[in-house]
Amino acid sequence: MLRKEQNDILTQTGPGTPMGALFRSYWLPALLPEELPENECPPVRVKLLSERLLAFRDTQGRYGLIDEFCAHRGVSLWFGRNEENGLRCPYHGWKYDVTGQCVEVPSEPAESGFCQKIKLKSYPLVERGGILWAYLGSREKQPPLPEWEFATMPASHRFVSKRVQECNWLQGLEGGIDSSHTSWLHRGELEKDPLFKGSKGNQYNLDDTKPYFEVVESDGGLNIGARRNAEHGKYYWRITQWVMPAFSMVPPRADHPMGGHFWIPIDDENCWTFNYEYHPVRPLHADEVHALKTGKSRHVVYIPGTYRAVANKDNDYLIDRAAQKAGITYSGVAGFAMQDSSIQESMGPVVDRTKENLVTTDNGIIMARHRLMRAAKALVENGVTPPGVDPTHQKVRAVSIVLPPDQPFKEAAKEQLKARPGMAHASV
Ligand code: FES
Ligand SMILES: [Fe+2]
DSSP: OOOHHHHHHHHOOSTTSHHHHHHTTSEEEEEOGGGSOSTTOOOEEEEETTEEEEEEEOTTSOEEEEESBOTTTOOBGGGOEEOSSSEEOTTTOOEEOTTSBEEEOTTSOGGGOTGGGOBOOEEOEEEETTEEEEEOSOGGGOOOOOOOGGGGSOGGGEEEEEEEESSOHHHHHHHHTOGGGHHHHTTTTTTTSTTTTTOHHHHHHHHOOSOEEEEEEOSSEEEEEEEEEOGGGOEEEEEEEEETTTEEEEOOOTTSOEEEEEEEEEETTEEEEEEEEEOSSSOOOHHHHHHHHTTOTTOOOBOTTSSSBSSOGGGGGGOOHHHHHHTSSSSSOOSHHHHHHHHHHHTOSSOOTTSOOOOGGGHHHHHHHHHHHHHHHHHHHHOOOOTTOSHHHHOBOOEEEEEOTTOOHHHHTTTTTBOOTTSOOOOO
16 A cells, blocks of 8 residues: 555656656657658657657657647647658648757748757667667766666567557556456456466466565566466476566566567556567567467557557457456456556556555565665655666566475576576577
């Protein structure tokens, strides 16, 4: 349970808020490259951390992320003309380059120098690993580019998608690091989904619905270990990675690719869920890519032309009560992604955490909240760079492993919890 002030701190990420300052310390997934597919293509509206921005790609292929609104009289530059290395406002022709610098004010004589004094807010936008990353913080503190292992893989080894989620980012994150719900909410999918089935770990998950949790701090966030019974007195451990502020990696199954999510605030009541899969030592198979593109694993089928899922809150996620009753799906909603999303959105845009009743399986969530609040306070009050900004904190892997009963996972799986280029993931 949290006090209202604590819930506000954790869930509010607009300009001037402590959690907003924290998020502005990192490179954040902002768009997919497919949204800006060619030079001089139409600009894209991007709302991030409650700021209304516009992304565009100029004549030379440079990306820009600038204030959505024209400095003259506030027209949305989404209506702008993308021409000759700049975006021109259609109202009176003021033109801006990818840095937000105004380069032309047609009504003023060029020699007046007027347009040099006009500059829109702008942020760097960089393509890496199948994602366009934005950094919304101060230029002096801009960190090195992200080093998440999936983003350093060849394109053949990874798959990335995004979808809009209609609730606060923290509800998403808390679902992502809550390993205990898998035995319930997802139990119908484990042996059906092509990216999950055939794993020995599935049986441990289904047989032992009362995992014991052990959570330890890592450099960048937390290692959240869920221990279930295996054979001969051994334990099956699923160790989830959380790296601050909004990255999670789900423990893998068999030789399937591994993956996870980022939850990036659009505003305080909506977020982007970016989903990645990758295999560290082989290209994804064609049938895996097909499955991922058609909504399997962590991905969804979209309403055409949008990043909104076909199953969404307006149609009750196409819940099938007969499938629920028959146990084909546990909640009646189909697919991992919309099972998670439906549950998380059902709490309302921002859940009231003053009313919850937490239990021991919520330890990971409790520790993540406290680490977030501590880091935001240290940043705002003393300028301390938060965990997860350092690229070495990002070189991690989630692990599923069977260990003897007397071995703590932090020691026994120490090497497997690191990104190890050229080596397969530890997976059961
Ligand atoms: S409002 Fe954009 S040029 Fe006038
Ligand atoms: Fe889930």
